[in-house]
Amino acid sequence: MADSTTTLIHHPYTPPEGFAAPQPGVFKASTVIFPSVAAMRSFEWKDKTAYTYGLHGTPTTYMLEERLCTLEGGLQCLLLPSGLAAIANVALSLLRTGDEVLMPDNAYGPNKTLAEGELKAWGISHRFYDPMNPQDLEAKIGPQTRLVWLEAAGSVTLEFPDLCEMVRLCKARGVITALDNTWGAGLAFAPFDLTPQVSPTLGVDISVHALTKYPSGGGDVLMGSVITRDASLHMKLKLTHMRLGFGVGANDAEAVLRSLPTMALRYRTHDEAARELARWCQTRPEFVQVLHPALPDSPGHAHWRDLCQPGPGGAAGLFSVIFHPKYNETQIDAFCDALKLFKVGYSWGGPMSLVVPYELASIRSGWPAHLKQGTLVRFSVGLEALADLRIDLSQALQTSLT
Template sequence: MADRKSFQTALIHSDYAAPGGFAAFPTPIHHASTVLFENVAALRSRNWQEKTGYTYGLHGTPTTFTLEARLAEIEGGEHCVLAPSGLAAIAMVDFALLKTGDDVLIPDNVYNPNRELGRWLSQDFGITARFYDPMIGAGIASMLQPNTRLIWTEAPGSVSMEVPDIPAICKVVREKRDAGQDIHVAIDNTWSAGIAFRAFEHGVDIVMQALTKYQSGGSDVLMGAVITRDRELIHRIELAHMRIGYGVGADDAYLVLRGLPTMKLRFEAHDAGARKVAAWLKARPEIARVLHPAFEDCPGHETWKRDFTGAGGLFSVVFDEQYTEEQTDRFIDSLTLFKIGYSWGGAASLCVPYRIQSMRRQWNGNGQLVRFNVGLEDPADLIADIEQALSAL
């Protein structure tokens, strides 16, 4: 090729290369769909599943590899795969481990999109999805079938806040696996951000995190992660990731990386603020129950006290039965600092109503359930906001 390039070609192929030696705190953002190889031998020899090199943007860049490694380290795992959302991460686990004729168990208090995904698997894929009492503990043994391949757990349930006995469930599953059954336990560990509950230390095989929440902390990113310590499991998950074609943008990965250094500080601030607000609500005559795992009367509190080291900012309340849905809706509409929205884990506080009786097969009581996410505002201001809104009842 001639040394002198045309203007158009020079716009694409430059001879300049930036000098090495640059160092800074932020992880560089590598945008790439196409990955370049030094030669054909490198192209043919590179294995995308081993993550020892780069093959295609979908399978990772230095930015996403760095995020995956840091998330695995935070959670106490060894391998991580990113997905475009928390629900995408759940689906990736399902499609990695389940096929037609298999059975999956899902807790009755599960994140509702996971419930709907289970129903879809049953309806269109020939995979039975059965729902179990989240407080079943070792009793899960009575529900296992020879074709049960996966048990989903959520600690606690992100609406009704029951805390399951994860070690008891994992012990049953481990005994079945030792006897030759291909079965695993997965957990949605988003509520604790991997900070307050060390899932792998309690026997879990697969951890799912919705990085949309505490990891990013900015209410501006959709992303999920699947983490494990098992190399065979991660290869199955990576194959599902490739076949579905999940991709995560480098800019979003950077935003999550930027949030990680402050995550523990933010989580602890959410936790402290939420306990103050929840304690104040517990003394209010309008509130029949406060569903916060750190409170003694929350289902599974003793398990929380044994297995957890914190609680974050999410909890629910049940209003006295005398208050109608119309009244509690008016209460929420009257809040000014608390905004109405489903997500959580960001700096701004949120509040949302749930028709819990229609979500759960078994639910005691008829009061209206309202879930709070306490952000990083001054708890005294949040309490004042709730107090003025209660007058709207």
Template sequence: MSQQKSLQTLLSHSDYTAPEGFDAFPVPIHHASTVVFKDVAAMRSRSWQHKNSYTYGLHGTPTSFTLEARLAEIEQARHCLLAPSGLAAIALVNLGLLKTGDDVLLPDNVYGPNREMALWLAQDHGISARLYDPMTGAGIAALIQPNTRLLWTEAPGSVSMEVPDIPALCAAAHARDVLVAIDNTWSAGLAFPAFDHGADIVMQALTKYQSGGADVLMGALLTRDDALSQKLGLAHMRLGMGVGMDDVYLILRSLPSMPLRFHAHDMSARHLATWLKARPEITTVLHPALEDCPGHANWKRDFTGAGGLFSVIFDARFSEDQTDRFVDSLQLFKIGFSWGGSNSLCVPYRMATMRHDWPHTGQLVRFNVGLENPLDLIADIERAMAIAFS
């Protein structure tokens, strides 16, 4: 006869077990800090380094393992690590692979916080960080030093939109035993198979199209190499980069619709970019699918889509105050960073403070085209232009 439990104990050790046989489409949300083991032998036999068992919530639950597996399927990778943000994933690469005395190369159009991190590593940790022309292609070979360990790429640049020659960059780097990490957030792994073009590590900000709701911060690192995955996994453990399972669930829920949403963003953005190209207020439309965007030939050769993000250069006769007024006058386009959500966004940038030898004199404004009717977005832009430039 089992001993009767007190109510206080019963609330933590219930005798109830839910019946088996329940099945549904959503992936269950498994919350855990503590993982319970059947016995001491089971506890001692498990390792956080292998994704075939569970040790502690920080290292994953069935919910996060499922998201990692599905992201790996999209990118055709073998391994995936989740991080609290895209920048956290970038930090895992830099801190996991670089040490004092090493050198890292970054494109001049690199994501701003990645540049800031590189400057911090150079200033405080003895790791040299150098910027290169994103369109240098095979010419990167001349910049690789004996201590160069890592080459960052971004396709395209998230503000200035150049599309680099990724295969040429990777070939030159690999010839000198340099690893290549690519920020593949713009294509979400849908429009650019980065590993097939030579990348060793793929970074994605899941905050964008994978979430689709502008309500989740998360990043991912993907690899095909077992040893490289273990090295990044060790940094992941040492830095304690766990993610919340509710956020993981939100991304899992959004993944099935991601290709449909990405295509809708793409079609609407091309519609707007083509319309803007004909406007007298605009001198340049920086959209990779348009022929005059730097690296268009690379995009046409290597990519199968474009998503919703692009930039424009206003005619130099319009001042910063005027283009700021244009942005302020928009109603459907909200002012805010990021992209990939259903709402359209718009941000003006001071490119002279961000880029070396920036060739344009007009003001740059970046558009994220959401899921609104593109004709309504065009009307919003036209009305804002009339207010700002009349």
């Protein structure tokens, strides 16, 4: 009879099949056990027909990938340890020395930093285009352009571009498009079906999503995804993913799986509150401009209205304000510090409201003509009561700027 220690490791008991519960099971593994050497040699992880090693997928990660495909309308999904890792996976899969990547001037800051750092060092050039001018994008697409990044809405300043026209231009030139779809979250619009009323429909080639935000919903998970509809493009991305050793933890995957069923409800609630607070801010003399795609005078509102549903659920819980130029940095910092419910912190999509002041001149090629002069502050609206958030903004304005 085997020693009890050995028996504990090689225990013969197997739970009965057929267990079902609202939440899927969590499988943690680096090593995956094969029934035989022949099976080990024949099992294939690339098409998800089997399991070979924890880094290449488990039932938990496969489940999350498939649900995210359903959310965004894609066919293949890769999970990565952060949204930035997802962006990097796209760049490292598709760009080589001598290639060029174009990105909007309002792109996510770390994406721009990646281009200015590692990509430049590897001989990959980049240029920024005006996100509100498709003709500027068209003029900058050159023979070395291999990838165009898109954002809707833009980072920090929340301009909404003519996404359909930009995708058309890129497809006409044979250039791959990658959309940072974190703001839309697969709910505000369908990235692979931008023109569902037209056949064939128009869509991006790649949708990148920081699952850190709305899919997680708790402000406690770092994860990203890369979703495609093209099998050959997906395999190119997947092989880079494999070679770089990207993987996500089972408990993090579980956390996102648990949050996905409530995401649409949370997204709608964030959206409703952000719109109300943005409209309230328009009545305040301290602000010279309020930026939210659903506001009629916000840059790109017409493009947002054409692409997204106009009611709640058609926009994220973000808005930005530009303070009157008479207020200096010290005063605006004091305003942010005076907020009690809005906490100073990066990211968004969690239950807690957040605020961050930005030096816009340091993160743009030049001051956009559609933005008024002043200091910009971005708000991420959480799930607190709307009335309490309005009171918090009001008291902070009164105590810091008067």
